[in-house]
Amino acid sequence: MSTDASRLNRMPVYHQLNDRLLELLRGGGYGPGDRFLTEREVAARFGLSRITANKALSGLVAAGHLEFRKGVGSFVRGEALENDLRALVSFTHKAARSGRKPSTRVLACRRLAAGEADVSVRRELDVRDAEVLVYVERLRLADGEPVIFERRHLVAERCGNPGRRDLGSSFYEWLDRVGVRVTGAEQRIRAVAVPPSERRLLQLREGVAVLRVHAVGRAAAPLWVEDTDYRGDRYEFHNVLTDGVPPRPARATLLQPDTDAHLHA
């Protein structure tokens, strides 16, 4: 590896190695708690020094994907997959994890030119006016109870041109299937009173609030922009702040129907 082209990349070797190991970790059939490659194995397999191997592995440890155990090896962290974007943004995945049966009702689905969409949408998606978008409105249900109402503009081209039928279940599985790898998302979370139009949809009493998440999903370029309302009485976001090293993104949790009053107000 000492003279090949990879050395000419701008990124340091340990950084490239970090990426390759991450791929391997995700695609190699590793599960939480599994033993990962040792420093020596990595060094041998990629023809690098043990120290470089260690530095790359350390990156995965710092990112929370692995765990070092002295005298034993490197292990896939239990919560590593929860770090996955899928777990952070996929309703289907989250609902299933909390033991409830997810379902979806597609309320609207149409194609439009970006020029017809709101200017803020065009800007956030970074598209020319001629670009084809798909607008879709979906109601997500857990055990038949409506809990999320989402409105989404997606760039057809970049998302594998989904049709109405493709959006009837998990959007993230669809992206997977067509080979689109989501690499990031930005969320803005606000609290709003449920609009009258949604009150019936979400089966809420007047005066109940929802968490409105405005989010942009990205791969190389923006893939979609969404406004999603989470029932205030069924969802909460968790956020752990840590001084020092390993932060975790906030994540939404679906609550059980009877978890209402847990505050001493």
Next chain:
Amino acid sequence: MSTDASRLNRMPVYHQLNDRLLELLRGGGYGPGDRFLTEREVAARFGLSRITANKALSGLVAAGHLEFRKGVGSFVRGEALENDLRALVSFTHKAARSGRKPSTRVLACRRLAAGEADVSVRRELDVRDAEVLVYVERLRLADGEPVIFERRHLVAERCGNPGRRDLGSSFYEWLDRVGVRVTGAEQRIRAVAVPPSERRLLQLREGVAVLRVHAVGRAAAPLWVEDTDYRGDRYEFHNVLTDGVPPRPARATLLQPDTDAHLHA
């Protein structure tokens, strides 16, 4: 350093070094963009090998505090201080950063035995029934406009025994002053309709929602537990999810009074 007591600690040397460098970074008068110690300087100063120094510095890089520039040195990252817990949880700090004048009204402040408090409070604070708590209700204002209402139980002993007068401005500055270093916090964020009792306080119309953040602040032990309501029309949480390495905790942003409708609903 080869034989002294620090080696007997359970934590690897590079980890301990990481902590010491973090202290140095915070307390050493470093500002964003400043040049930090080089690997060789760290190695020399602490009597360790360059590689161990690099590994500790790498930790700070991974955590977003530093930035490596090959051939130049290690530099303090511009947003490093935003990572600080202070920036994440201190209202005074956030308000000042967004260019608005913070103020505080202490609505209530009394001491009580933990035994008198709600059982959930006792559990979350991990205290015996005899432990003395301080309960405080505060209204936080930005440019005179009420934006946050907070109710907080704090463990008097662990928080430097603050009195009513000490809670009239930033609680985090107070903790600093009495030498308490906050090391972590957990937040649960929900959306609730503003209770009638708070409607007047926050000067909100009926049917407006608030972000209710239930949080526990910790040092070695839990310091306080709080329920804080952020005006839904003035606050939003940001959350950036990244595939791979450097996640950032969600953070609350105070909006300008005229930033109301930014959604294409």
Next chain:
DNA sequence: GAAACCACGTGGCTAAGCCACAAGATGTCC
């Protein structure tokens, strides 16, 4: 004045090794 050059310090990376630690296999004693 501008361009080419050079020296120096930096992080990136290697080599070859020893250490402390964890765990399983082996052996020993009762």
Next chain:
DNA sequence: GGACATCTTGTGGCTTAGCCACGTGGTTTC
């Protein structure tokens, strides 16, 4: 047979002593 000590093996932690590629700034040259 069972309990306990010991050995062996493999792991991550850490060191020494380098060379390399890169950025920067000063110096020289034209």
